[in-house]
Amino acid sequence: MTEKLYYEDVDVGDELTTMVKQPTSRQLVMWASVSGDYNPIHYDKDFAQSRDLPGIVVHGQLVGCFLGQMVTDWAGEQGRLKQLTLTYRRMIFPNEPLACKGIVTKKYIEGDQHFVTCNLWAENAKGEKTVTGTVVVILPSSGL
Amino acid sequence: MVDDGLSIEELKGKIGVEGPPLVYEIEKGMIRRFAQTVGDLNPLWQNDEYGAESGFGNIIAPPTFVLILGFDQIICQLTQNPSQTVLHGSTELDCYQPIRPRDIITVTAKIAGVRQRESKIGRMAFVTFNIIYKNQRQEMVAKCRQMAIIR
Numbered sequence: 419m420t421e422k423l424y425y426e427d428v429d430v431g432d433e434l435t436t437m438v439k440q441p442t443s444r445q446l447v448m449w450a451s452v453s454g455d456y457n458p459i460h461y462d463k464d465f466a467q468s469r470d471l472p473g474i475v476v477h478g479q480l481v482g483c484f485l486g487q488m489v490t491d492w493a494g495e496q497g498r499l500k501q502l503t504l505t506y507r508r509m510i511f512p513n514e515p516l517a518c519k520g521i522v523t524k525k526y527i528e529g530d531q532h533f534v535t536c537n538l539w540a541e542n543a544k545g546e547k548t549v550t551g552t553v554v555v556i557l558p559s560s561g562l
Numbered sequence: 563m564v565d566d567g568l569s570i571e572e573l574k575g576k577i578g579v580e581g582p583p584l585v586y587e588i589e590k591g592m593i594r595r596f597a598q599t600v601g602d603l604n605p606l607w608q609n610d611e612y613g614a615e616s617g618f619g620n621i622i623a624p625p626t627f628v629l630i631l632g633f634d635q636i637i638c639q640l641t642q643n644p645s646q647t648v649l650h651g652s653t654e655l656d657c658y659q660p661i662r663p664r665d666i667i668t669v670t671a672k673i674a675g676v677r678q679r680e681s682k683i684g685r686m687a688f689v690t691f692n693i694i695y696k697n698q699r700q701e702m703v704a705k706c707r708q709m710a711i712i713r
Contacts, residue, residue: 454634486626
């Protein structure tokens with residue numbers, strides 16, 4: 419786990435620590451089992467090709483969970499993920515590296531709670547944003 | 563399980579109708595399997611001793627864990643129809659409290675809307691589900707809006 423992150427440590431424009439993932443077809447099978455998403459486009463190449471896809475594709479929500487992992491790693495145990503939005507924009511193929519990235523866009527205080535919002539995205543090897551999203555986290559305040 | 567996928571017209575007829583509640587007893591093994599699948603090795607999701615010493619007093623599930631609860635039952639209303647290709651469009655998740663081992667989570671979902679559009683590759687439909695997750699104390703632990711694209 420990272421050091422404790424306080425609201426006061428964060429500035430708009432800060433980047434979250436990039437996390438690189440490379441989902442394998444094995445991982446897609448595991449995800450199908452864990453999530454119950456047995457849509458064959460994720461494990462059956464012939465089926466995927468019959469649907470005009472080049473091959474099997476990665477579950478968007480698995481990549482969404484990668485982005486969630488990046489956020490909880492960054493925010494630490496005292497941080498609370500309040501809201502996560504994800505948009506699945508492009509097909510993602512297994513065995514291709516995906517760089518999960520984020521940047522702080524806003525910070526504000528409401529009542530006694532300290533909020534930070536970030537933009538998130540998972541970038542493929544061509545630099546294209548495949549899954550994009552936003553997150554709202556509540557961070558502890560150092561009181562400084 | 564729904565045996566046959568529903569047509570767009572049938573889906574439209576179900577707008578606003580709440581599906582049967584789906585009940586999940588959360589166990590550590592489920593959380594561990596989820597974390598290992600994602601490749602998220604944070605000890606707070608898996609290590610009992612670490613969890614016991616954390617502010618939570620036990621391991622908890624990662625915030626995205628809730629997304630898998632009931633997802634199969636909800637989405638299979640769409641994917642069982644062999645003439646349709648279903649893609650995931652978007653997810654909007656609001657988290658209110660962490661899920662813990664031994665929680666009993668009840669998931670209720672309803673179709674919030676069905677929108678159709680002609681596109682270059684033919685007719686597409688956008689189906690939005692609203693999903694609510696409550697624990698054994700009837701407290702809302704999360705809510706989610708999922709959008710699927712059918713073409």
